Amino acid sequence: MTALAVAAALIALVAVLGTTAVLGLYGRRSARTTSDFLVASRGVTPWWNASAVSGEYLSAAAYLGAAGLVLAYGADMLWLPIAGTAGYVLLLAFVTAPLRRSGAYTVSDFAEWRLGSRTVRGIVTGCVCLIGWFYLLPQFQGAGVTLHLLTGAPAWTGWAIVVAVVLPAVVSGGMRSITAVQAVQFWVKLVAVAVPAVALLALWNLDGRPDPVTDAAPRFERATRVQVHTDATVTVPAAVTVTARGRVDGAAHDGGAVPLAPGRHTIGRGTEVVFPAGAAVPHAERLPVQDGATWVTPFGRGEEHGLFRTLSALLGVLLGTMGLPHILMRFYTNTCGSAARRTAAFVPCLLALFSVFPILYGTLGRLYAPELLMTGDTDATLLLLPQRMFPGPAGALLTGLVTAGAFAAFISTSCGIVVALAGTLSQSTRRPSGVTAFRAGVLVTLAVPLAVLPTIGTQGAATLVTMALYVSACSLCPLLVLGIWWRGLTAAGAGAGLLTGGGLTAAAGVTRLFSGCSTGWPAAVLAQPTLVVAPAVFAVMVAVSLLTRRRVPRRADRALMKLHLPEDALAPGERP
Known part of the structure; x- marks a missing residue:
């Protein structure tokens, strides 16, 4: 800069x-x-x-x-x-x-x-x-x-x-x-x-420049110097010889040539790597290597x-x-x-x-x-x-x-x-x-x-925000939808659903922040829990409310009337 x-x-x-x-x-x-x-x-x-x-x-x-x-x-x-x-x-x-x-x-x-x-x-x-x-x-x-x-x-x-x-x-x-x-x-x-x-x-x-949609996987168009600020693990798509000053794959280098075979490599904090023009761009291990069509x-x-x-x-x-x-x-x-x-x-x-x-x-x-x-x-x-x-x-x-x-x-x-x-x-x-x-x-x-x-280390902004959205989707959203549109919601049903959804999604978010899970269905559900948890929360709120139907608040009818009738149709004491 x-x-x-x-x-x-x-x-x-x-x-x-x-x-x-x-x-x-x-x-x-x-x-x-x-x-x-x-x-x-x-x-x-x-x-x-x-x-x-x-x-x-x-x-x-x-x-x-x-x-x-x-x-x-x-x-x-x-x-x-x-x-x-x-x-x-x-x-x-x-x-x-x-x-x-x-x-x-x-x-x-x-x-x-x-x-x-x-x-x-x-x-x-x-x-x-x-x-x-x-x-x-x-x-x-x-x-x-x-x-x-x-x-x-x-x-x-x-x-x-x-x-x-x-x-x-x-x-x-x-x-x-x-x-x-x-x-x-x-x-x-x-x-x-x-x-x-x-x-x-x-x-x-x-x-x-070529169209990024139809071009091959990203490449360095000219000789490019990359400064790595934190320890990194990268995937190298194609064999390349670079010059490096710092640690690559655990070995120290002082500006000499370093051949990198296709596959996984580690680069130490503060290492400076120079790639030749036309070299395929290595990707951080968590990011996929994709050509333009993919x-x-x-x-x-x-x-x-x-x-x-x-x-x-x-x-x-x-x-x-x-x-x-x-x-x-x-x-x-x-x-x-x-x-x-x-x-x-x-x-x-x-x-x-x-x-x-x-x-x-x-x-x-x-x-x-x-x-x-x-x-x-x-x-x-x-x-x-x-x-x-x-x-x-x-x-x-x-x-x-x-x-x-x-x-x-x-x-x-x-x-x-x-x-x-x-x-x-x-x-x-x-x-x-x-x-x-x-x-x-x-x-x-x-x-x-x-x-x-x-x-928590470095996390993507979108990753952190989606964690908040998943907790919201599996706790407050079901409460609002059922509380506004269903007379039969009870305090027991709402509480059970909130604890289920909020607890599971918060636990998934904390696990992702501090450890994570690498492969398979557990990793998929841990990363994106809403499709499993949100329907379960709605089901819990409805089921527990039906089991405790005698505890529906006495003022439920009046509350729903206030929620759904226009303000000018309510008595002065009922208006918000």
Whole structure:
């Protein structure tokens, strides 16, 4: 990264941080009550709220991770943005308006109001925390990776910057403060990803490079120097002789020629390897080696249980989007159920518009940054391409632009998650109450992922976010669907289902973080558990509720009436 690109990136970072501070201060002036902090006094308009929801949803996974996944896996990854956008259609059809009419502040409030059980409320609070903490991890990690890649600063400086911005913004104004931040930052992210993408696409069209879809497996077009920052195990597709300075296959080298046979090799931390022009690109061991035809064909690489993995991931993202607590909480800020429904209708359009561009970055990355497949740093695709394709001042300016979008993604999503978790924790405690409890919840929410980050190593942003989505799909989504649409749900049924789904998916996520399972069906289910767990959770909730049908809350009929009738059809005392 050139000095000019670093300077542009730092200027962009300062601009994003300054904008966030100004917008947060603007919201802080009118934040006084608990309602202001939790739901912005339910006064946000549909279009403004749709921009904020979209800004909150477009996290590190959507901004950095999507391009990296397309670079590494190709067409199989296109289902993920489609499923995320489609999740809002289901949210619009089944959840938004009824949930807003309930008058609850948080998902935990809704569970207690609907089922009359403090125990279920506590279980829901636990699920909300798991989802939020899984979702916060990639925001902090993405900030660390971005800052390290651009400036060489240690990863913890990125974490510190996100905390330093999010903490005062949330503590000072809560939901009222961050609504403006998230709404404006959605458009910042869209411009930051779209303008460089159009420029890069135009350059590729003029450059005469081969089509990445029909070309063979990625190759280095010119002699390329690759710096390996962590111990790596790679698969070499074809025999090649490189020059290396460092450790290769356990042996030390000082710039001499090193022949690499096809197969598995290890490269030590800090090793510098120079590949000749035309050499096939080695791939990190966990990434498949694919030619262009395989890369562009769904299930083309013959992955073990590929159909199951894809369908399970699709279902997990689809259902998980319906249950994300920080997204659901945004709909409480609308004035009424019909306004919440209009908000949910706008969101898929905004997300679909954004999702086109990371695909372009991932595709161009096969030609212009193939070494990322070797180092495994595929999340860096979007950050490296502008400078790689435009080496001069133009590339530096584009690098600054994508950096601004990246930190807008980390900050806006982190703000939303922190508000949702802090609000849930504060509403679940007896003392202290109100704003004081909310601010204490903010500190707890930020402390947990910061404590976990140093122990999990480098993980892909999309991997971490999908863990959160799978917990959501197998816990809060079934609770909301059955709680809103089925009178017979009981507290016992809801609690049993939440413990089953939340426990199994959280255990699968933790296992993947710290150990993993290498082959066979156990590995497939561990990586993508939703197709197995989500139907089981619905079945458990229904079965246990039928066994305890005498415990259906007496106010269930009145609750469903409030959920489904328009506000103007209810008596004044029943309106949210």
